[in-house]
Amino acid sequence: MKVEFFVTGSEQDCGIATYTTTLENALSVEYARTPLKLRSLDVFHYVVQSVRAGLTDADVVHVQHEYDIYGPKSVASWLVFPLLWLLTTLRGRPLVVTFHSAWGEETVAPPVESVKWAYLWLNNRLLTAVTDHAIFLSEDTREVFERTAPLSSVEVLPHGVPTDLYPMPQADAKRELGVSPNRPLVAEPGFVRPQKGYHLFVDVAERVDDVTFLVGGGIHEGTYEDYLADLRERCGDRVGITGVLDDEAFHALFNAMDVALLPYETVTQSGILNWCLAYEVPVVGTDVEQFADLRDDHGFPVVFPQDDPDAGAVAVRELLDDPTPVLETMRRYRDQHGMDAVASAHADLYRSLVGARG
Structure with missing residues (x-):
């Protein structure tokens, strides 16, 4: 059994590439990867890589999908997915797609909303037409997608807590990052964009003394430059x-963080949260639906209202003072949702899809 992943290359600054590497490392089946550029206008590259993936000797082709991978507004997807569908169909290979995000009603904004909505609707319908089996990382993302394009074969498999860790002493990690090992460190890791609430991160930082605050990331080239400058x-x-x-x-x-502050404006699934679970970093987040549901069902993260940085500052300080109760709930969750279990579910899926085709 062999699976061919169709996703950004491991050298790309891309959370989905990182997720795929973590999944690959936990899989019990053979795998290979057809690497893609990220957000490129090189349509020829996407066409060539689609043909390569479609002609693979693997038993299953598995796309890790995010719209912007295929260039601005997913422009190359109009060629990529018909090609993948044609070649995998002719060769009898199942085409699996994991949707890491979903275009939906909230994606459309003025101007020319009707044109944007038509483009979104058609792109989601294209994806539905070519996919043999769809995977979503959260029920919320599935619901958003299926409001525009229902799927006939679909399931939700959680992101999975990574197990490929690189532990080091906290003081050494802080020195490597250039911050004092003698002060608590609160950080927000990840690529910088407004939806992740980095402006609120700064609001909270202004209200907490004697703590180092760190934005642990930057922007993809050509994206959110004005936001980062501000x-x-x-x-x-x-x-x-x-x-x-x-x-x-x-x-x-x-390894260095004492607390992760994730003041997101919206979230359907969070790779950063799963890395916090893996490294046992207690988390403070805004009361967006996913975080609030996790808090209610599992006891973490600590949440505060999106429009209340004062409450965020209190939550950070209290968690720094006593992280133990939250860490205990996070450890229980991690033990039940490890990447090994998620990888095993993927391997079972591949076998069932191949078996169904005889």
């Missing part, structure tokens, strides 16, 4: 910004 101006000397982290620094950050 953020740098507001941060001043009080909040540091690392820029995009390489793998070594990324893992150092999770």
